[in-house]
Structures are given as structure tokens and as C-alpha cells.
Amino acid sequence: MGIIRKILIGILIISIITFVALFGRLPALRRTPIGWLQRALCLHIPSALKSVDRRITGGTLAAKGKRLGHYLFFQKNPLVLILFLSVLTGSAALFLYQGAHRLPTSLLLPAPILLALPYIFTYLCATHTAHYLTAETKETHDYPYDHILFRPVQKCRTCSISKPARSKHCSLCGTCIAKLDHHCPWVNNCLGRGNYRWFLLLLVTLSFLEFYGAFLSWYLLRPHLKTPEEPAFFTFEHFRHLGDAAVRAVNIGGISIAGVGMLASSTAFLPLGLFAYHCYLIWAGMTTNESQKWADWRDDMADGVVFVSSRAAIRAHCKKQKEAQENGEGDSGAKADAGLGTALGLLANAEDDPYVEWPVDSDQIVVRTNDSKPPKGQEALWRRIWSLDEVENIYDLGGWDNFMDVLTGR
Ligand SMILES: [Zn+2]
Numbered sequence: 279m280g281i282i283r284k285i286l287i288g289i290l291i292i293s294i295i296t297f298v299a300l301f302g303r304l305p306a307l308r309r310t311p312i313g314w315l316q317r318a319l320c321l322h323i324p325s326a327l328k329s330v331d332r333r334i335t336g337g338t339l340a341a342k343g344k345r346l347g348h349y350l351f352f353q354k355n356p357l358v359l360i361l362f363l364s365v366l367t368g369s370a371a372l373f374l375y376q377g378a379h380r381l382p383t384s385l386l387l388p389a390p391i392l393l394a395l396p397y398i399f400t401y402l403c404a405t406h407t408a409h410y411l412t413a414e415t416k417e418t419h420d421y422p423y424d425h426i427l428f429r430p431v432q433k434c435r436t437c438s439i440s441k442p443a444r445s446k447h448c449s450l451c452g453t454c455i456a457k458l459d460h461h462c463p464w465v466n467n468c469l470g471r472g473n474y475r476w477f478l479l480l481l482v483t484l485s486f487l488e489f490y491g492a493f494l495s496w497y498l499l500r501p502h503l504k505t506p507e508e509p510a511f512f513t514f515e516h517f518r519h520l521g522d523a524a525v526r527a528v529n530i531g532g533i534s535i536a537g538v539g540m541l542a543s544s545t546a547f548l549p550l551g552l553f554a555y556h557c558y559l560i561w562a563g564m565t566t567n568e569s570q571k572w573a574d575w576r577d578d579m580a581d582g583v584v585f586v587s588s589r590a591a592i593r594a595h596c597k598k599q600k601e602a603q604e605n606g607e608g609d610s611g612a613k614a615d616a617g618l619g620t621a622l623g624l625l626a627n628a629e630d631d632p633y634v635e636w637p638v639d640s641d642q643i644v645v646r647t648n649d650s651k652p653p654k655g656q657e658a659l660w661r662r663i664w665s666l667d668e669v670e671n672i673y674d675l676g677g678w679d680n681f682m683d684v685l686t687g688r
């Protein structure tokens with residue numbers, strides 16, 4: 279009884295920590311108790327432990343922990359993938375070994391396909407490398423630059439290539455990734471162009487498998503879950519009976535049936551929740567990487583340091599100033615130089631914008647300034663904006679078309 283209660287509490291705590299660690303960093307939850315808990319877990323508690331270690335061992339433990347942490351979190355390694363596949367394989371094998379012969383064939387029929395799918399999608403996510411940008415493939419422009427999140431002048435200092443729109447360098451994979459969503463330790467690879475769809479299917483099929491496992495476990499244990507009488511549902515008596523029945527079922531089912539069933543039912547909602555979050559991102563026309571960038575813009579806009587203008591107007595302005603300078607009409611002096619520098623730095627040349635067949639076209643350019651004033655010498659051309667509603671996300675084609683874009687692996 280005592281051990282079972284401890285196991286139950288342990289599973290609950292692990293589920294909560296996993297949830298907080300997975301979801302706490304999402305911009306939407308940044309200012310909620312889940313975000314605070316994530317920062318406490320990942321920032322404040324480790325730094326408190328570090329200062330204790332400094333006092334006791336002179337920092338030896340922290341140095342070793344740092345090396346291990348660096349390997350675990352900052353180097354591409356298959357440990358999480360191995361752990362994930364071990365738990366999945368171990369649980370399924372244990373359950374089937376102890377429970378398969380007690381289940382009717384009709385209930386076991388979906389097992390082979392439901393079991394195989396998460397492995398197939400994990401394999402497809404993990405082995406995909408077509409989205410690694412090399413000197414040869416960097417010219418493949420799938421998306422136009424929006425001049426907000428992505429600009430043609432941005433170069434990757436590690437790979438020495440101009441980053442295509444929607445790409446990002448991953449320090450774990452050591453390369454720029456086309457349409458990067460995020461680096462996923464569960465599959466030990468970056469999710470982006472081509473394999474993001476397999477990741478979505480992995481989440482769905484993993485969730486299905488877990489619900490299926492939880493159902494089979496309930497099916498085997500249900501004779502022991504019956505309560506002797508039927509008191510009203512919302513009474514202490516009813517919940518006490520349910521608790522007793524669960525303990526009885528766990529005693530009879532053991533780790534292989536009840537343990538696996540509880541693990542499956544307590545974690546089945548995690549991949550489903552993550553899938554729902556990614557559906558929201560797709561519907562909104564952004565990747566996880568972009569959602570973080572948009573959140574930063576939203577905060578900067580609220581601070582009043584963001585300005586919008588038209589690229590055509592800025593280019594015309596720069597051209598005029600350049601001509602004036604070449605003709606020796608230096609009356610605008612340093613002021614004009616500053617404006618020219620800012621605008622050219624952000625825009626480069628119109629030819630740098632590669633032509634990409636894309637249904638949404640926009641002429642906007644958005645900048646943030648350090649002094650919360652519009653770029654010098656071009657004050658009349660820029661308008662201060664306060665909300666994301668005032669700019670266009672050109673990567674958002676509308677809910678359904680966004681899904682098609684993802685499903686076709688673009
Ligand atoms: Zn790079």
C-alpha cells in the first residue's frame with residue numbers, strides 16, 4: 279500500500295515536471311505560474327545549488343555537473359532518444375508479455391499497427407537531413423523575406439551563408455536548418471522543412487498508443503475496479519471506494535499491467551497537448567522559432583520602440599540621398615549619412631530579395647530602434663506601431679492552406 283502510493287505520487291510529480299519543462303518556455307505561458315515554475319526549476323534552483331556547492335566542495339560538483347549538462351543539453355546526443363525508446367519498448371513488451379494472452383483477439387488486432395507507427399515516425403524524424411542547409415542548398419528559397427523576422431542581409435557566422443527566410447542555425451546540429459521549428463531531443467534532430475510533419479504524426483500516434491495501452495490495462499483490471507455499492511458520485515465515500523478499488527487493481531495487476539496503464543494514462547495527454555499547441559502555431563502561420571520572435575516584437579511594440587515603413591519608399595529615399603551625395607550636395611551632412619546607413623544596412627539592394635512564388639506579397643519593413651525614435655534622417659517615412667495587428671505575417675496563408683503547406687513538407 280505504502281509503496282504503491284509512493285509510485286503514484288512519483289508518477290504524478292514526474293508528469294508535472296515534464297509538463298512544466300515542456301510548456302513553461304512557451305511565450306504564451308511566460309507570465310503564468312507554469313512559466314515561473316519553469317524558471318524556478320531551470321534557473322533559480324540550479325543557481326542556488328551551485329552556490330551551496332561552491333561553499334562545500336569549492337565548485338567541483340558544479341564543474342562536473344556542467345560538463346555533463348553541456349553534453350546532455352548543448353551537444354547532439356542520443357540519450358533522450360534512447361531513454362524514450364527504452365521506456366516505450368520496455369513498457370509495451372512487459373504489458374504484452376503479461377497481458378496479451380488474457381485479452382480477446384479483437385482488442386489486440388490494432389496493436390501491431392499502433393505500436394509500429396511511433397517507431398516509424400521517430401525514425402523518419404531522426405534520420406532526416408534534407409533540411410540541413412549547405413553551400414549548395416542555401417540558394418533554395420522556399421519563402422520570401424518578410425523584412426520583420428527575416429531579412430536578406432542576415433548571414434550565419436558559423437556556416438558563412440546568407441540565411442534563407444524562415445531558416446535558423448542550430449548549434450546542436452552545427453548547421454543552418456531550412457524552416458526550422460525547433461531542435462527536438464526526443465528524436466535527436468532538428469524539426470523543420472520535410473520532417474516537421476513526421477513529428478506531428480509522431481505526437482498523434484504516440485498519444486493514440488498510450489490511450490490504447492491505458493484502455494487495455496483498464497479492460498484487464500476492470501473486474502477489480504468495481505465498488506461494492508453505488509454511492510452518489512460527488513461524495514467522499516465514492517472517491518474512497520474508487521481509491522480502494524484502484525489500490526486493489528494495482529496489487530493484482532502489478533507493474534506490468536497497472537503500472538504501464540498508469541504511466542500511459544498519465545502521459546497520454548502530453549503529446550496530445552503538444553500536438554494541439556503545434557496545430558495552433560500552424561493555424562497562426564508560424565513555427566516555434568518564429569512564435570518566439572513574434573513574442574519579442576510584441577513586447578518591443580508595447581515598449582514603443584518599433585517602427586514600420588514601406589520598402590519602396592525607403593529605397594527611393596536612399597537612392598535620392600545617394601545621388602545628392604554623389605553630386606556633392608552635402609547639405610544634409612551626417613544626418614543623411616546616418617539615415618542612409620540604417621536603411622541600406624536593413625534593406626541591402628532590392629536584387630538581394632530573391633524572387634519566390636508566394637501568394638502573399640507585402641512591401642512592409644519593420645525596425646526596432648535603441649532610442650525609441652524613428653531612424654535618423656527618415657523620420658517622416660516611419661510610423662510607430664504598438665501592436666502586431668499593424669503588421670502582416672506573410673507566412674500566414676490562412677488556416678487550411680497553412681496545414682497543406684506543412685503536410686506537403688514544404
Ligand atoms: Zn548556420
Ligand SMILES: [Zn+2]
Pocket residue numbers: 448449450451452460461462467468469
Ligand atoms: Zn538541431
